[in-house]
Ligand SMILES: Nc1nc2c(c(=O)[nH]1)N[C@H]1C(S)=C(S)[C@@H](COP(=O)(O)OP(=O)(O)OC[C@H]3O[C@@H](n4cnc5c(=O)[nH]c(N)nc54)[C@H](O)[C@@H]3O)O[C@H]1N2
């Protein structure tokens with residue numbers, strides 16, 4: 001088994017490191033994005049698409065989940081948004097001829113960069129067991145294969161249905177209905193690897209697993225703490241909001257082991273100030289914290305506030321604490337007990353600095369904490385985020401203007417997907433409503449999250465896998481275990497826009513279903529359909545693609561799922577037979593409806609349903625496929641907050657979903673209060689001679705989609721297999737700058753024995769990061785993250801704290 005994905009496509013000998021940039025965006029960002037856009041789409045399509053990004057009645061940017069400003073620029077320009085659009089709207093194509101030319105062995109030898117560069121998938125493909133090449137299959141044929149595989153399962157829990165976060169509300173809602181109709185809650189999603197820790201901590205403490213601020217709150221905040229996030233690369237539009245806050249007088253504190261360019265200074269390409277005068281200084285204070293030191297930081301601030309309150313008074317919001325919170329006394333005691341010595345050791349910051357930050361927080365009239373993966377992907381992420389909430393509660397910083405929690409989501413609709421039911425642990429309330437709407441009984445038993453799904457695969461318990469977008473093979477931890485697990489599955493199905501590693505490392509049989517992306521026109525039932533999405537701040541709006549789709553033979557995600565529902569549940573509406581894309585398809589489906597292979601004893605014969613033969617959702621699947629507004633009506637009937645859904649997304653309007661803490665300071669927790677919690681201090685201890693590695697994104701990638709080989713702001717160009725290490729550590733550990741080393745992760749397994757995993761050939765780059773800490777790019781380093789190394793409570797892989805040693809190469 002290969003130790004790593006091959007790198008033949010990127011010539012790593014060309015990698016260079018120049019100085020780290022101190023400023024983000026500016027004119028180079030615009031030029032770089034336009035170059036990629038022109039390469040992929042040509043000038044005409046670039047203009048057509050880039051002018052429509054995030055405009056009213058345009059399409060929602062597939063880049064990130066940061067909300068749109070209400071008054072939009074002609075083209076709200078964002079380099080990485082433009083790159084995400086170019087990647088999808090590319091004119092390159094991957095059709096049957098491509099698969100005829102390239103064998104599986106050949107495709108497997110390529111990396112995700114090369115695979116992604118080949119272009120958009122244009123027709124359904126099937127890989128038969130033992131075959132060397134994918135071959136074309138009709139839509140009807142492909143869907144039938146899937147229905148048959150599902151019918152052949154002994155237990156619906158042998159099937160796993162993954163979702164990535166670009167799927168629209170409409171498609172996601174249909175998908176979870178399909179899955180629950182089949183009789184399982186096995187709905188792992190990218191969120192399990194992303195903001196699950198935020199959801200866990202926030203649901204427990206404030207009663208909702210989402211942020212509590214709006215974009216206006218960000219503009220109005222007195223103090224913004226941006227921790228564990230690299231917005232210059234991953235949420236570039238957030239920089240405009242920070243700039244605005246700054247001009248309104250806000251103070252910004254950046255908390256990060258790395259001096260990320262976007263946090264330091266921002267050149268707004270939309271303003272003369274940005275382009276001509278060197279931009280705006282963003283962070284007033286940069287705390288170069290040790291990896292995993294954030295719980296200690298927020299405890300230190302809490303401790304300081306409590307000490308000053310005791311001494312001088314006037315710091316805490318006593319009325320808020322008394323009326324809206326519980327657990328204050330226990331938290332106060334815990335903060336009295338924790339020692340400054342430990343807080344200093346964990347953060348790597350002197351007590352004087354911690355106290356100075358405490359003073360800034362004390363002086364702030366309204367504080368927001370923003371965070372992303374730097375806070376969610378550690379073993380103690382959930383307690384860390386509970387301590388963020390504790391600190392905010394002390395001054396009543398939840399549920400008033402300019403204050404609150406702001407987990408900054410990744411994928412553009414990852415929050416919406418959760419809202420409409422993509423969750424392996426659905427609430428009884430949601431399931432009851434679903435049952436009532438579709439006249440069936442959804443399963444109650446919780447399903448697998450991402451890591452549990454991989455364990456089940458590893459142990460031979462998964463026979464069917466479907467991915468609604470995403471790249472399960474490359475995005476998940478412990479690559480070798482995942483690859484072996486996936487290969488044991490009978491049938492794997494990927495609904496995708498572009499080729500990736502999950503199409504080449506597959507089950508015994510594999511199907512690719514190509515689908516429309518955000519930018520593509522989606523015409524069904526004779527009219528152009530729109531979909532809807534929810535941004536990171538709980539605002540819902542519509543999205544409509546305008547570009548000609550890459551092929552006439554593509555189905556939308558909604559259509560794919562609706563047809564599968566019709567096939568496996570049987571059509572219960574007025575049109576009994578799903579309509580295929582051609583006469584041939586229709587005949588094939590009709591044939592299948594009549595002459596089905598016999599099901600299990602007693603199974604209803606007019607349906608391929610598994611598990612619950614007489615218990616399947618009832619709906620007119622064809623009507624839903626032809627008119628997405630009908631799906632929105634179902635969503636509205638099942639999920640609170642979507643009243644008048646259709647009207648409220650008309651004409652490019654946006655509406656907010658209900659948010660108890662933000663709207664009315666109501667907290668749907670066990671005791672109806674915002675909860676102070678006691679969380680014993682945790683932080684990573686780094687064994688002697690080892691480094692703690694964080695795995696993160698370069699500037700030229702979107703998760704596992706690699707746009708290019710540069711990381712401009714960090715001054716790295718021409719390659720990706722680099723490990724950023726403090727210069728002193730390089731020396732003390734006996735290595736040299738530019739040396740090529742192996743990274744070996746060490747993990748104590750369940751049997752107490754040390755397990756090792758290896759990623760080969762990384763170039764050492766001296767970089768500004770705290771002693772003992774290192775950084776390297778994902779997905780190349782996923783091979784190092786042990787499957788069982790997950791965050792407590794949330795189960796998120798600990799991608800930001802992997803103990804490694806560097807090894808000289810012979
Ligand atoms: N262009 C582009 N945009 C994207 C994505 C992309 O890949 N490319 N991905 C999208 C997705 S799905 C997501 S989730 C987001 C991810 O957005 P980010 O969370 O910004 O992404 P990462 O690259 O993982 O960066 C983590 C940041 O946290 C810091 N960090 C790491 N560990 C710690 C720690 O222990 N403490 C603190 N304080 N800081 C730490 C790192 O130095 C880095 O700056 O971006 C979304 N947007």
Ligand SMILES: Nc1nc2c(c(=O)[nH]1)N[C@H]1C(S)=C(S)[C@@H](COP(=O)(O)OP(=O)(O)OC[C@H]3O[C@@H](n4cnc5c(=O)[nH]c(N)nc54)[C@H](O)[C@@H]3O)O[C@H]1N2
Pocket residue numbers: 163164165166167190191193194195373410411468469470471472475476477495496497498499500515516517518557695696697702703704705778779781782785799
């Ligand atoms: N080591 C390490 N691992 C990580 C992380 C980390 O920081 N470090 N981050 C984690 C995080 S935060 C996340 S969110 C996950 C990301 O995990 P995923 O969401 O699974 O991965 P992506 O790379 O975003 O998926 C890209 C693929 O999605 C498909 N796609 C794109 N747009 C569409 C669409 O509109 N519809 C459909 N059906 N398919 C589409 C394309 O085929 C593309 O190849 O990775 C996680 N893994």
Ligand SMILES: [Mo]
Pocket residue numbers: 190193194195409410411
């Ligand atoms: Mo994410």
